[in-house]
Structure formats: C-alpha cells, structure tokens
Amino acid sequence: xxxxxxxxxLRLSATRIAQFAAGDRPPIGEVTVLPSxxxxxxxxxxQRQAIGRTTPPSRKRLSPPPGRRATLRDIAGALxxxxxxxxxxxxxxxxxxxxxxxxxxxxARQLNYxxxxxxxxxxxxxxxxxxxYFLGQERARFSHPFASExxxxxxxxxxTAGYDLLVFGDGLYDGGAPSFMDLAAHRQIDGAVFLGLxxxxxRWGELARLPFPLVTIDVxxxxxxxxxxxxxxxxxxxxxxxxxxxxxxxxxxxxxGHRWAPVSWERLTGFTAGLRQVGLEWEEACLVEGDFTEASxxxxxxxxxxxxxxxxxxxxxxxxxxxGVLRAAREMGIAVPEELSVGGYDDISDxxxxxxxxxxxHQPRRQLGVAAAQSVVGLIERGHxxxxxxxxxxxxxxxxxxxxxxxxxxx
Amino acid sequence: xxxxxxxxxLRLSATRIAQFAAGDRPPIGEVTVLPSxxxxxxxxxxQRQAIGRTTPPSRKRLSPPPGRRATLRDIAGALxxxxxxxxxxxxxxxxxxxxxxxxxxxxARQLNYxxxxxxxxxxxxxxxxxxxYFLGQERARFSHPFASExxxxxxxxxxTAGYDLLVFGDGLYDGGAPSFMDLAAHRQIDGAVFLGLxxxxxRWGELARLPFPLVTIDVxxxxxxxxxxxxxxxxxxxxxxxxxxxxxxxxxxxxxGHRWAPVSWERLTGFTAGLRQVGLEWEEACLVEGDFTEASxxxxxxxxxxxxxxxxxxxxxxxxxxxGVLRAAREMGIAVPEELSVGGYDDISDxxxxxxxxxxxHQPRRQLGVAAAQSVVGLIERGHxxxxxxxxxxxxxxxxxxxxxxxxxxx
DNA sequence: TTGAAAGCGATACCAC
DNA sequence: GTGGTATCGCTTTCAA
Numbered sequence: 106x107x108x109x110x111x112x113x114x115l116r117l118s119a120t121r122i123a124q125f126a127a128g129d130r131p132p133i134g135e136v137t138v139l140p141s142x143x144x145x146x147x148x149x150x151x152q153r154q155a156i157g158r159t160t161p162p163s164r165k166r167l168s169p170p171p172g173r174r175a176t177l178r179d180i181a182g183a184l185x186x187x188x189x190x191x192x193x194x195x196x197x198x199x200x201x202x203x204x205x206x207x208x209x210x211x212x213a214r215q216l217n218y219x220x221x222x223x224x225x226x227x228x229x230x231x232x233x234x235x236x237x238y239f240l241g242q243e244r245a246r247f248s249h250p251f252a253s254e255x256x257x258x259x260x261x262x263x264x265t266a267g268y269d270l271l272v273f274g275d276g277l278y279d280g281g282a283p284s285f286m287d288l289a290a291h292r293q294i295d296g297a298v299f300l301g302l303x304x305x306x307x308r309w310g311e312l313a314r315l316p317f318p319l320v321t322i323d324v325x326x327x328x329x330x331x332x333x334x335x336x337x338x339x340x341x342x343x344x345x346x347x348x349x350x351x352x353x354x355x356x357x358x359x360x361x362g363h364r365w366a367p368v369s370w371e372r373l374t375g376f377t378a379g380l381r382q383v384g385l386e387w388e389e390a391c392l393v394e395g396d397f398t399e400a401s402x403x404x405x406x407x408x409x410x411x412x413x414x415x416x417x418x419x420x421x422x423x424x425x426x427x428x429g430v431l432r433a434a435r436e437m438g439i440a441v442p443e444e445l446s447v448g449g450y451d452d453i454s455d456x457x458x459x460x461x462x463x464x465x466x467h468q469p470r471r472q473l474g475v476a477a478a479q480s481v482v483g484l485i486e487r488g489h490x491x492x493x494x495x496x497x498x499x500x501x502x503x504x505x506x507x508x509x510x511x512x513x514x515x516x
Numbered sequence: 517x518x519x520x521x522x523x524x525x526l527r528l529s530a531t532r533i534a535q536f537a538a539g540d541r542p543p544i545g546e547v548t549v550l551p552s553x554x555x556x557x558x559x560x561x562x563q564r565q566a567i568g569r570t571t572p573p574s575r576k577r578l579s580p581p582p583g584r585r586a587t588l589r590d591i592a593g594a595l596x597x598x599x600x601x602x603x604x605x606x607x608x609x610x611x612x613x614x615x616x617x618x619x620x621x622x623x624a625r626q627l628n629y630x631x632x633x634x635x636x637x638x639x640x641x642x643x644x645x646x647x648x649y650f651l652g653q654e655r656a657r658f659s660h661p662f663a664s665e666x667x668x669x670x671x672x673x674x675x676t677a678g679y680d681l682l683v684f685g686d687g688l689y690d691g692g693a694p695s696f697m698d699l700a701a702h703r704q705i706d707g708a709v710f711l712g713l714x715x716x717x718x719r720w721g722e723l724a725r726l727p728f729p730l731v732t733i734d735v736x737x738x739x740x741x742x743x744x745x746x747x748x749x750x751x752x753x754x755x756x757x758x759x760x761x762x763x764x765x766x767x768x769x770x771x772x773g774h775r776w777a778p779v780s781w782e783r784l785t786g787f788t789a790g791l792r793q794v795g796l797e798w799e800e801a802c803l804v805e806g807d808f809t810e811a812s813x814x815x816x817x818x819x820x821x822x823x824x825x826x827x828x829x830x831x832x833x834x835x836x837x838x839x840g841v842l843r844a845a846r847e848m849g850i851a852v853p854e855e856l857s858v859g860g861y862d863d864i865s866d867x868x869x870x871x872x873x874x875x876x877x878h879q880p881r882r883q884l885g886v887a888a889a890q891s892v893v894g895l896i897e898r899g900h901x902x903x904x905x906x907x908x909x910x911x912x913x914x915x916x917x918x919x920x921x922x923x924x925x926x927x
Numbered sequence: 928t929t930g931a932a933a934g935c936g937a938t939a940c941c942a943c
Numbered sequence: 944g945t946g947g948t949a950t951c952g953c954t955t956t957c958a959a
Contacts, residue, residue, distance in 0.1 A: 174701060176936055187946045192938060200944060219701040223643065224936035226634035227951045244882075246671060247664040250865075254659040261655075264688035269703065271682065277675035290585060290630040292680065428869070454661075458839070460871040471655075587952055598930045603954060613928060635952035638935045 167215040175216035183212050195220070226293055235263055235481055236294040238285065239274035240301040246274050250425070250453035251470060252300050255322060258474025259298060266482040268295070285311050296481035298322065303365040318484030320477045323368050329489045332480040334473055334496045338368050339375035341466040341500030342420070345448045346379025348464070348502055349418045353511035354446060358391040358416040360405035360426050366397070372422045372450065391416065395426050402429025410437055410445070417445060417511045424449040424456045427463055431507070442509030452503055461506035469498050578626040586627035594623050606631070637704055646674055646892055647705040649696065650685035651712040657685050661836070661864035662881060663711050666733060669885020670709060677893040679706070696722050707892035709733065714776040729895035731888045734779050740900045743891040745884055745907045749779050750786035752877040752911030753831070756859045757790025759875070759913055760829045764922035765857060769802040769827040771816035771837050777808070783833045783861065802827065806837050813840025821848055821856070828856060828922045835860040835867045838874055842918070853920030863914055873916035880909050 167183055169175050177188045177195075184191070186205070194201045194209035201209075212218075226232040237256060239246040247253050260270055273288045285308055289297065299321045312319065312326070319326075323335040349357055359376055362369040377387040393408055395401030402421050406429060409416055421427035427449030431441060439445050441461055449456055452467035476496045483492040578594055580586050588599045588606075595602070597616070605612045605620035612620075623629075637643040648667060650657040658664050671681055684699045696719055700708060707729045715735070723730065723737070730737075734746040760768055770787055773780040788798040804819055806812030813832050817840060820827055832838035838860030842852060850856050852872055860867055863878035887907045894903040 178936080188937075189939080189947075190945055193945090196938085202944060205944080219698065221638070221936050222703050223634045223637035224951090225938080227632070227638055227936080227953090228938045230951080232634065244672075245668065247658040247667045253664050256658045257656065260657060260683055260685070261688060264685075269682055271680055272671055274671070274675075277672060287630065292633050455866055455869055458866055458870060460869075589952080599953075600931080600955080601929055604929090607954085611928060616928080632952050635935090636954080638937090638952080639954050641935080 167212060169217045174221075175213075175218040176221070177218075179216055180209060180212050180218060183216070184208055230293065232293040232295055233268050234271050234292055234294045235259075235268050235478075236271045236273055236289055236292070236297045238288075238297060238299045238302075239272070240299060240306065241275060241303055242301055243276045246272070250455065251451055251468075254470035255300065255474040255477070258471035258476075259478050260474070261471075262475040262478025263482070266478065268478075268482060282306075282308065284308060285315060289315065289317070296320070296485050298477050298481060299324065303363075304367065305365045318481055320480045320484075322473060322477060323366070325367055325495065327494065330484060332477075332484060332492060332494055332496065334477045334480060335368070335498070336468045336473070336500045337497045338371035338500065339378070341450065341468075341502075342372040342375030342422075343379035343382075344500070344502040345420050345450070345464075345466055346376045347383060348504065349420065349446060349448060349508065350380060350383040350385055352418075352446060352508060354418040355385065355511065356391075356414060356416045357385070357418045357420065358393065358409045360393045360395045360402055360409070360419060360421045360430065362422045362426075363394060363396045369394075369422060376420060395421070395423075397423040397425060399425045399429040399432075402426025403433045404429070406430040406433035407437070410434065410439060415445075418448070418508070419445065420448040420450075422450050424451040424453045424463060424465055427465065427507075428455060428459055431459060431461075431463070441507055444512055446508040446511070448508055456503075457505065459507070464505045464508040465503050467501040467503045469500075472498060578623060580628045585632075586624075586629040587632070588629075590627055591620060591623050591629060594627070595619055641704065643704040643706055644679050645682050645703055645705045646670075646679050646889075647682045647684050647700055647703070647708045649699075649708060649710045649713075650683070651710060651717065652686060652714055653712060654687045657683070661866065662862055662879075665881035666711065666885040666888070669882035669887075670889050671885070672882075673886040673889025674893070677889065679889075679893060693717075693719065695719060696726060700726065700728070707731070707896050709888050709892060710735065714774075715778065716776045729892055731891045731895075733884060733888060734777070736778055736906065738905065741895060743888075743895060743903060743905055743907065745888045745891060746779070746909070747879045747884070747911045748908045749782035749911065750789070752861065752879075752913075753783040753786030753833075754790035754793075755911070755913040756831050756861070756875075756877055757787045758794060759915065760831065760857060760859060760919065761791060761794045761796055763829075763857060763919060765829040766796065766922065767802075767825060767827045768796070768829045768831065769804070769820045771804045771806045771813055771820070771830060771832045771841065773833045773837075774805060774807045780805075780833060787831060806832070806834075808834040808836060810836045810840040810843075813837025814844045815840070817841040817844035818848070821845065821850060826856075829859070829919070830856065831859045831861075833861050835862040835864045835874060835876055838876065838918075839866060839870055842870060842872075842874070852918055855923055857919040857922070859919055867914075868916065870918070872918045875916045875919040876914050878912040878914045880911075883909060 170179055177191050180186075181188045181191045186209070190201065190205065191209050194206045195213065222233070237259060239252065242249055242252070247256065263270055271292055271294060275282055285297070294317060296318045297315065297320070299319065302321055302324045304324070312331075318330045318332075321331070321333045323333075323338075325333045346357075357380065359373065361373050364370070373392070380387050393405040395405045402423070402425060405421075405426065406419060409419060410433060419430050421430050427447055430447050434441050434445055434447070441447055447463065449463045449465035452465045456463040456465045476498065480492060480496060581590055588602045591597075592599045592602045597620070601612065601616065602620050605617045606624065633644070648670060650660075650663060653660055653663070658667065667681075674681055682703055682705060686693055696708070705728060708726065708731070710730065710732045713732055713735045723742075729741045729743075732742070732744045734744075734749075736744045757768075768791065770784065772784050775781075784803070791798050804816040806816045813834070813836060816832075816837065817830060820830060821844060830841050832841050838858055841858050845852050845856055845858070852858055858874065860874045860876035863876045867874040867876045887909065891903060891907060
C-alpha cells in the first residue's frame with residue numbers, strides 16, 4: 106500500500122451555470138487531476154521544519170502545508186511551541202495562558218487545521234462514533250417507514266453532540282447474523298442504538314458483554330449502562346380501544362405483531378385493558394398474530410372477515426398491517442368505515458394518504474431518535490447518574506376516516 | 517481524560533423469554549456492571565509479556581486478554597513472532613511462510629482478534645469510510661422517500677466491499693452549510709456520495725479540492741475522480757409524454773422541479789421532445805416551476821387548473837408534486853382520471869397507494885445506490901481505469917389509474 | 928522469510 | 944504554564 110494520494114481539481118464552468126439558470130442547459134462540472142502527490146515520510150518532516158524556520162513567532166500570514174493537512178506539529182512549529190502545549194490549548198485545558206491559547210487558535214485557523222479523528226481515537230480509546238444496528242430487516246433499513254425517521258432524529262441528536270453515526274445491520278454481511286461485538290470492535294464505537302431487536306435474537310446474551318453503553322428502541326432492558334427508549338404502547342393501544350368502543354363497536358378484533366417484539370405484548374395489554382375499562386369482554390378468539398407487514402395484515406383480515414358474526418372493527422398493531430386490512434376489505438367488498446372500522450398504529454406517512462385515511466396511533470418517531478441520542482451520549486459522557494433508565498414518550502390517537510360508528514345490524 | 521472503560525455485564529433471564537413466548541409477559545434484560553477496569557499503560561504491557569511467557573509456541577488453547585481486545589502484539593507474543601510478521605500474515609502478503617500464516621490465523625481466531633481501524637487509518641491514510649452528504653433537506657434525510665432507498669442500496673454495496681458509511685448533511689451542524697472538506701477531513705473519509713446537490717450550492721467550487729473520489733446522484737459532473745450516477749430522465753419523461761399523448765391528450769401541462777436540479781432540465785427536455793415526436797406542440801405557458809414538494813405541486817396545480825381552457829393532463833416531475841396535484845383536483849372537484857390525467861415521477865411507495873393510484877416513472881432507487889457504491893469503491897481501489905464516468909439506469913413507465921383517455925369535450 | 932525500528936497524529940504524565 | 948516523551952496499534956522500509 107502506497108499511502109499516496111492524488112489531489113483532484115475541479116473547475117465548474119460559471120457560464121454553464123448561468124446558462125442553465127436561464128433554462129438553457131444543465132451545468133457540468135469539470136474535474137481534472139493534477140499530479141501533485143501527497144507528501145509523506147522525510148519530505149513531510151522537511152516541510153514542517155521549513156515552516157518552523159521561515160515563520161518565526163511573527164505576524165506573518167500562514168497557509169496550510171501543501172499536499173497534506175496541517176497537524177499539531179505544524180502549529181507548534183509555526184509558533185515555537187511544543188505539540189503538548191498546542192494540544193492543551195486546542196482542547197480547552199485550563200493550564201494554558203490566555204495569550205498562548207489565542208495565538209494557537211489563530212494559527213490553527215490560518216492553517217485550516219482539523220484534528221485527526223483516527224489519531225485521537227487511537228490514544229483516547231474514544232471514537233465519537235455511535236453504531237446503529239438495524240435488526241430483523243433484510244433489505245429495508247433506511248427505507249423502513251418507522252425506522253427511517255427515528256434514525257433521522259438520532260442523527261440530528263448525535264450531530265448536535267458531536268458524534269457521528271455508523272450503520273450496521275442484518276443481511277449486510279456474509280454468513281448470517283454477525284456478532285454485535287465483532288461489528289463494533291473494528292471501529293471502536295462508543296455506544297450503540299438497537300432498532301428492531303427481537304427477544305429471540307440468538308445474540309441477546311451478547312448484549313451482556315458489550316463494553317459500551319447501549320440504547321434499545323422499544324425493547325425494555327434494565328441496567329446501568331443500558332437505556333430503553335420507546336412509546337407508551339399500553340397507553341396508545343388503550344386509546345384506540347376506547348375510541349372504537351365509544352363508536353359503539355362490540356365485536357372488536359385485533360391483529361397483533363409477532364410475539365418476539367415486546368411492543369406486541371404492550372399493545373395487546375393496553376388494548377384489552379381499554380376494552381375492559383369500558384365494560385367490554387375480550388375473547389382470545391378475536392386475536393390474530395401477524396408480523397407487522399402489510400401481507401400479514403391482509404392475511405389476518407381475510408381470516409377475521411370470514412368469521413360469522415363478522416367483527417365490526419379491527420385494530421392492527423401497525424399501519425402496514427392496517428393497510429393490508431384495508432386492501433382485504435376492499436377485495437371482499439366490505440365498506441370502510443360503514444361496515445368495518447379499521448385502526449392502525451404508528452402513523453406512517455402512508456396512513457394519512459390511504460383511502461380511507463387511517464385512524465391510527467401517532468408515534469413521535471423523530472423525537473424517539475433524539476431521545477435515543479441524548480441517552481447514549483449521556484451514558485457515555487456522564488455515566489448513568491441522572492440518566493433515566495427508561496424513556497417513555499406519549500403516543501397520540503389520530504382519528505381519520507377509517508373508523509366510524511358501528512353498523513346497527515350485523516351482516 | 518482517563519481512557520478507562522467499565523465493562524458491563526448483562527444477564528437475560530431465560531425464563532422470562534419463555535414466559536413471553538407463551539404470551540405471558542415481555543422479557544426484560546438485566547444489565548449489571550462489574551468494576552473491572554480496562555487495562556492501559558504499564559499494566560497492559562505487563563499482561564502482554566505474561567502472555568508471551570506463559571504461552572510459548574505450543575498447542576495451548578489461548579483466550580483473549582482480560583479487560584481489553586487482543587492486538588498484534590498479543591498474537592506475536594503467543595507465537596514468538598514479531599508484530600511485523602503477524603501483520604504481513606494477516607494482510608495476506610506473499611512473503612510469509614504458509615506454516616506461519618496458518619498459525620497466525622489460528623491464534624488470531626482464538627484470541628478473537630479484530631484489527632483496530634483507527635490505528636490502521638492513522639498509518640495508511642485510508643479509513644474505509646465513505647461519507648454520504650444529504651444536501652438541501654433540512655430535516656428529512658433518511659426519511660426522504662427518494663433518498664432513503666438509495667442510501668439503503670448504497671449501504672448494501674459498501675458493506676459488500678468492506679466499507680462503512682458516515683452521514684453528513686445540511687442543517688445538522690450549527691452555523692449554516694459547513695464546507696464539504698471540513699466534514700470530511702476529520703474522519704479521513706476515502707470517498708463521498710452526494711445526494712440532492714444543487715447547482716447553486718455555494719460550495720460547488722469546493723468539490724474541486726476534495727482529495728478523494730466522489731459520486732453524485734443525478735448531477736452530471738465530469739472528471740477522472742468523479743462519477744455521476746442517475747436515471748435517464750430524458751427517456752423517463754419522454755415515456756410519460758408519449759403515454760399521455762397516446763391517450764388522446766392535447767392540452768398537457770407540466771409542473772417541473774426547481775431549476776437548480778439538473779434532473780429538472782432533463783425531464784423537461786425529455787417531455788417536450790416526446791410531445792414533439794408525436795406531433796404535438798409545446799408551449800412555454802404550459803410550464804410551471806415547483807420545487808419537488810407536495811405543497812409546490814398543489815400550488816402549481818391550482819394555478820394550472822384555473823386556466824381556460826383547462827389542461828386535460830398534468831405531468832409533475834416528482835411523485836410528491838403529483839400527490840399535490842391530486843389533492844388540488846380533489847378540492848376543486850375535478851375528477852381524476854375522468855377530467856384530468858395526472859402523471860408523476862419516482863414511483864415512491866405512496867404513489868401506488870394514492871387514490872387514484874398514480875401513473876409514474878419508476879426509478880430503480882436501490883440499484884442507484886448500489887451503483888454509486890460500486891463506483892466510489894472502484895474509483896478508490898482501482899482508479900478511474902475501467903470505471904464508467906457516468907452510469908445511467910433505465911427508468912420505467914408504470915401505468916396506474918391516475919391517467920386515462922382525454923375527455924372528449926372540454927369544460 | 929523474518930525482525931527491528933521508524934513513524935502515523937494526537938494525548939497525558941511528569942519534570943521543570 | 945510549558946516542554947519532553949512514552950504510548951495508542953498498526954504498516955512499512957531496511958537489514959539480517
């Protein structure tokens with residue numbers, strides 16, 4: 106491996122931009138490569154010394170070293186200081202004279218200095234990198250309607266705190282599910298966020314030994330170095346139950362998610378509790394188990410809608426499944442909401458645009474991500490003191506056209 | 517900074533899992549922290565020597581050093597080799613004896629050795645990190661319907677090649693748009709992918725000086741170290757034009773994206789060319805400029821639908837805008853497709869579920885991402901030889917219910 | 928084929 | 944306050 110780098114040069118033709126702005130044609134950037142090689146080894150040292158000699162601690166305007174980025178040594182050399190002093194000045198240590206700090210900062214700016222994360226990581230054992238694990242989704246990671254917005258919030262929260270995000274995920278690597286630790290070890294991540302973790306994941310035991318803080322979304326985990334962030338799904342499902350009951354429905358069915366997701370248990374619990382609160386009985390027979398996907402919602406609906414007497418309302422534990430229910434109803438010629446009310450969960454963007462628009466339980470997905478970010482960062486930087494071990498955000502019922510009064514007579 | 521690390525320990529109660537599987541209650545992981553500190557400094561050296569002494573080159577079963585990850589020195593010590601030899605063996609250099617390599621690999625496995633990316637990056641100046649820049653989207657990054665799936669493909673392609681993905685984006689950092697280089701310099705990324713780059717971005721000139729290969733999505737850029745990946749939008753828009761014309765439409769309007777996106781020019785060009793091919797005239801008056809958002813599509817539609825004679829078909833250069841058109845038509849009491857045909861572009865997931873389902877031009881988004889990944893990696897590892905400077909994927913017309921025969925009489 | 932040693936760029940300890 | 948220096952884990956000459 107050579108370690109050398111070409112430095113490309115791009116010239117964007119301003120005329121072309123102007124032309125395109127005038128609706129004429131699109132701009133084309135032109136990139137040409139100049140053969141200047143990246144300096145290394147002895148050459149680099151020579152350059153550094155040259156900088157030290159030609160620029161004594163004076164007011165001369167400095168410019169970045171050619172062919173490579175400025176380092177602490179460059180700043181130290183230009184100022185006649187030691188790298189140690191420069192490092193302290195740059196990192197805000199108290200034991201630097203104000204004058205020195207000022208001069209260091211100024212030269213750093215002039216040389217366009219940027220700290221080298223790799224070097225920093227090597228010596229501090231801290232990378233300022235957070236790993237996000239997308240679990241149980243073969244292909245849809247960022248394009249998963251629920252996960253994507255959580256990750257958006259996560260990214261925002263982490264950027265604010267000065268952390269970067271690294272993505273891991275099932276199905277991305279050869280040879281089945283790789284160990285969490287293997288993925289993490291290479292990049293020395295400081296913390297991790299888990300999305301879609303199932304309780305039957307063979308690697309559950311591994312979470313044990315992760316040498317960094319972790320946050321799970323929607324999966325309760327107890328411990329000093331772990332935080333779980335999620336919505337209060339018991340409450341969310343309860344809201345839906347009361348809404349349907351208030352509309353006069355009595356034969357209410359539910360299509361739940363799979364049993365390996367803690368949220369399934371929570372939503373079922375909340376839903377049945379809600380029905381019970383208004384004096385309705387819940388029968389096990391009204392429950393069908395899906396897996397959160399559209400297809401499973403469709404299937405579950407077909408099964409439920411063939412029963413006699415037919416349920417007048419179906420609560421699906423995810424919007425995707427609820428969309429499947431709508432499709433099944435449409436195909437079976439059952440009018441929504443006249444003959445059947447349908448409730449979903451998540452409030453994904455498709456929900457509002459479905460026909461009819463879906464009544465659902467809104468989850469503040471972006472805030473979930475932000476909360477997750479704050480939790481990992483808090484755990485990393487301040488330890489578990491003052492960091493809640495569990496963060497529960499409030500879900501909200503969104504009533505749209507897919508639910509309506511119970512039909513007076515049953516088919 | 518101490519550099520010390522606690523090692524957490526988590527015990528997952530197996531009974532609880534079983535109970536939950538039985539529908540009883542959800543599993544709770546229990547994490548407890550043991551006070552064993554991470555070794556460093558002198559301590560670490562002592563451990564290493566101990567390993568070297570207690571395990572001479574024998575067949576003894578080795579285990580990872582306690583409290584820290586194994587390093588090359590551990591392997592070397594256990595085998596009585598030099599770190600240099602171990603490094604060469606692990607990296608597949610030819611100048612190692614087969615026996616040595618075998619033994620090194622075996623010990624590495626036993627010690628659960630993982631290379632340290634930071635150390636490697638520091639010396640090789642290669643990080644195996646690719647930066648993806650989300651531009652021009654304040655909040656929706658991963659949750660943007662177009663971008664998310666491209667990034668999914670990108671991630672997949674990169675993982676296959678052994679690269680990781682780092683995310684940058686506008687609005688993530690304080691103080692306005694930061695320089696591309698500033699973001700990249702810190703982490704020493706090996707290459708970059710740009711999404712949503714506008715031709716009026718003040719940082720265009722900066723692309724010039726990026727010291728690594730770059731790929732733009734949907735923005736043509738020429739140069740040895742740059743590749744642009746996208747769809748053939750001229751062709752895509754042409755397909756839509758011919759489809760609408762074939763349905764008998766004569767008064768056809770278009771809502772384009774903003775002029776700072778090269779795709780806008782391409783789609784307009786293709787659309788007018790398509791109309792011309794079938795003998796239709798294109799009037800500038802039929803063009804409204806939006807900005808790809810739903811709101812701008814709505815506005816544009818309101819404007820167009822107030823005109824007399826009213827257009828009988830509208831082509832929106834993005835599905836989001838087309839959804840806005842549908843909303844406008846609905847509010848204005850104009851039936852789609854009976855009185856107005858609507859075409860979109862992108863085939864986002866909402867398109868198929870819209871009512872009526874949207875006729876649109878499908879873009880293979882995931883493949884776009886995969887192609888981008890292959891391009892950056894190719895550029896990095898093999899230089900520009902044999903790497904196409906531009907990759908154009910084929911779009912596809914998807915006909916759904918939002919387009920239909922032109923109404924015989926005009927309102 | 929292997930080993931010794933010089934860094935890569937930064938931090939932190941210990942003197943002064 | 945400041946400087947010298949060992950060190951993080953690894954790659955890469957250069958000798959042996």
